[in-house]
Amino acid sequence: MENGPKRLIARYAVDRGEDFELITRFDDGTIRERVSKEDPRAASIMPRYPAAIWFERKIRDDFGIRFEGAFDQRPLLHHERWPRGLHPMRRDVDVHTVLELSDYRPYRYEAIGGDGVFEVAVGPIHAGIIEPGHFQFSQAGEDMLHQEVRHFYKYRGIEKMLEGKTLAEAAPVVARISGNESVAAQIALARIAEAAAGEEAGIGIAARRALLLESERLAHHWTDLGFIPNDAGFAAALAYASARAEEVRRWMAEWTGHRFAFDAIASKPRPWDPEEALRRIAAQREAIDWFEDWIVGIPSLWDRMDTTGILQRFDALRYGCVGVVARASGVALDVRAGEALYTDNGFAIQSEESGDVAARFKVRIAELRHSLELMERFVPLCTEEPFAFPEGGEGAFESFVESSLGELYLAVEMEEGKIRRFFFRDPSFINWQALHRMMPGNIIADFPLINKSCDLSYAGNDL
Amino acid sequence: MLRYWQKRFRTGILTERPEFDARMKELRKRLKKGIAKHFAGSLAIRMVDSGSCNACEAECNALSNPYYDLERLGIRFVASPRHADVMLLSGVLTFNMLPHVLDAWEQIPEPKWCITLGDCPVMEAPFTRTFAIEAPAAEHLPVAHHIPGCPPSPDRIIEGLLEFLEKLD
Numbered sequence: 001m002e003n004g005p006k007r008l009i010a011r012y013a014v015d016r017g018e019d020f021e022l023i024t025r026f027d028d029g030t031i032r033e034r035v036s037k038e039d040p041r042a043a044s045i046m047p048r049y050p051a052a053i054w055f056e057r058k059i060r061d062d063f064g065i066r067f068e069g070a071f072d073q074r075p076l077l078h079h080e081r082w083p084r085g086l087h088p089m090r091r092d093v094d095v096h097t098v099l100e101l102s103d104y105r106p107y108r109y110e111a112i113g114g115d116g117v118f119e120v121a122v123g124p125i126h127a128g129i130i131e132p133g134h135f136q137f138s139q140a141g142e143d144m145l146h147q148e149v150r151h152f153y154k155y156r157g158i159e160k161m162l163e164g165k166t167l168a169e170a171a172p173v174v175a176r177i178s179g180n181e182s183v184a185a186q187i188a189l190a191r192i193a194e195a196a197a198g199e200e201a202g203i204g205i206a207a208r209r210a211l212l213l214e215s216e217r218l219a220h221h222w223t224d225l226g227f228i229p230n231d232a233g234f235a236a237a238l239a240y241a242s243a244r245a246e247e248v249r250r251w252m253a254e255w256t257g258h259r260f261a262f263d264a265i266a267s268k269p270r271p272w273d274p275e276e277a278l279r280r281i282a283a284q285r286e287a288i289d290w291f292e293d294w295i296v297g298i299p300s301l302w303d304r305m306d307t308t309g310i311l312q313r314f315d316a317l318r319y320g321c322v323g324v325v326a327r328a329s330g331v332a333l334d335v336r337a338g339e340a341l342y343t344d345n346g347f348a349i350q351s352e353e354s355g356d357v358a359a360r361f362k363v364r365i366a367e368l369r370h371s372l373e374l375m376e377r378f379v380p381l382c383t384e385e386p387f388a389f390p391e392g393g394e395g396a397f398e399s400f401v402e403s404s405l406g407e408l409y410l411a412v413e414m415e416e417g418k419i420r421r422f423f424f425r426d427p428s429f430i431n432w433q434a435l436h437r438m439m440p441g442n443i444i445a446d447f448p449l450i451n452k453s454c455d456l457s458y459a460g461n462d463l
Numbered sequence: 464m465l466r467y468w469q470k471r472f473r474t475g476i477l478t479e480r481p482e483f484d485a486r487m488k489e490l491r492k493r494l495k496k497g498i499a500k501h502f503a504g505s506l507a508i509r510m511v512d513s514g515s516c517n518a519c520e521a522e523c524n525a526l527s528n529p530y531y532d533l534e535r536l537g538i539r540f541v542a543s544p545r546h547a548d549v550m551l552l553s554g555v556l557t558f559n560m561l562p563h564v565l566d567a568w569e570q571i572p573e574p575k576w577c578i579t580l581g582d583c584p585v586m587e588a589p590f591t592r593t594f595a596i597e598a599p600a601a602e603h604l605p606v607a608h609h610i611p612g613c614p615p616s617p618d619r620i621i622e623g624l625l626e627f628l629e630k631l632d
């Protein structure tokens with residue numbers, strides 16, 4: 001597998017007027033193909049790259065391009081009552097088109113047949129305060145035989161929404177694609193702007209961004225470190241960890257004027273007190289040490305987490321998984337490992353081998369601690385230089401950022417300073433597709449625990 | 464576990480900013496009174512995300528952290544709409560969610576109220592209209608109250624709920 005296929009990062013299409021262009025981004029380069037508009041067809045790569053399934057189904061819905069040799073041809077974004085034949089990413093479809101409900105076409109869920117096997121349907125609205133999505137389980141009693149994830153209930157049409165806008169106009173929307181990776185998305189857009197202007201952020205700006213990016217990671221990892229045990233019935237961990245996440249949100253509010261740092265990357269830094277920042281970071285370092293020390297001594301919790309929801313390394317590679325999900329299965333993949341600011345300040349990839357809930361939990365603890373160490377080094381480097389989106393921009397640009405959920409990939413095509421095509425690949429778009437590989441051999445009661453341990457975004461996935 | 468209880472007793476109730484805590488204390492008192500008066504001491508909320516960026520949900524979850532601890536006041540986020548008094552609606556109401564949101568609303572027994580949460584459902588967040596967006600929510604549901612913000616912070620959500628209760632007076 002190691003020398004096997006490359007990693008599939010993204011596959012998407014662009015309407016070129018005369019025809020379509022199909023763009024496939026691998027870790028070692030980009031492949032471009034022309035697809036005729038008369039008879040829009042292309043060869044499927046899903047048999048070789050399982051994560052291509054959603055990409056190709058999405059392209060089909062967006063543009064009406066059919067994939068030959070694709071074993072899954074079901075619609076993805078277009079749900080039961082979507083107007084027939086409407087492919088909204090085609091340039092001749094107006095972004096303000098008012099959709100009429102069509103007749104109801106049932107969706108065929110993946111299901112396993114057999115004596116006594118039954119299906120459980122969950123969603124799209126779930127119990128609790130969670131984003132909407134649908135999970136379909138094939139069950140043999142308690143045991144999950146298979147699970148299908150069905151999403152795009154939150155599909156807002158963001159890619160099309162941003163066409164024709166300048167980067168500065170797009171920025172507030174980009175900050176709100178997915179609240180749990182807002183800083184990462186804002187940085188991705190700022191890097192696109194810098195690439196378009198042929199510039200690179202100075203160390204002071206880069207350090208300030210990194211400080212916010214790591215703060216975002218802290219808030220999320222703390223929240224997960226609380227919710228994972230909570231889903232295993234250990235609520236005290238949530239009380240403790242959610243209070244730490246709240247502290248991070250409060251300092252983000254002080255530093256940026258916003259608890260999630262929305263719009264902070266493109267606005268003028270506020271005056272701040274680096275000494276105070278260092279004190280808070282130190283307090284959090286104590287907190288994570290205390291938390292780890294406490295939580296390792298709770299055997300009934302580890303009993304639930306150990307060997308639960310295993311993602312084999314083989315599958316993590318096959319699907320091209322990213323983020324904590326990949327790293328907990330022994331895949332050393334982290335965008336930060338290629339960034340000078342990080343490597344110069346002692347960055348090291350945190351990983352585990354066992355691929356289970358426990359491994360993902362441990363990686364989060366290790367990363368949280370490491371983020372705090374890095375932040376201590378970033379604080380003195382930060383400057384208060386403002387960043388502003390340069391005007392103009394022509395050509396195709398891309399950027400990668402390691403969000404708290406994993407590698408975020410953004411590709412933007414600019415024409416006379418306006419966005420011509422906006423393509424955003426959320427880390428969760430890949431990881432959601434691998435989720436079902438963690439289910440066989442586990443009971444349905446462990447599903448929430450497994451799902452939470454992966455911390456996946458619905459909003460960023462659905463766009 | 465013992466260590467946890469030691470820490471628990473040493474820490475006591477979390478406070479950080481005295482003015483903030485004094486304001487929260489006052490809000491809590493009034494909220495508790497309003498809930499006692501209009502909802503027999505227990506207000507059940509079904510939160511429905513109709514296409515949010517998920518920060519509005521994160522702030523609702525934060526209401527349960529030890530700094531806010533909303534549950535103490537008799538506010539519960541319930542799983543089933545059939546147990547709910549209020550539907551708290553976040554997000555831009557997508558084309559794909561609309562039928563499900565209306566389903567959930569129908570399942571809530573009368574009397575019921577719909578409260579919109581955050582700038583999205585009133586189309587005041589930075590999103591511009593697309594084919595996939597059906598907001599403003601008031602075109603599809605009888606909205607009784609709105610809590611603005613992007614996202615509204617936990618204390619703003621508490622204030623918003625209080626304003627809603629005062630409307631019922």
Ligand code: SF4
Binds near residue numbers: 553582
């Ligand atoms: S109102 Fe703002 S914070 Fe809330 S869901 Fe919408 S964009 Fe996100």
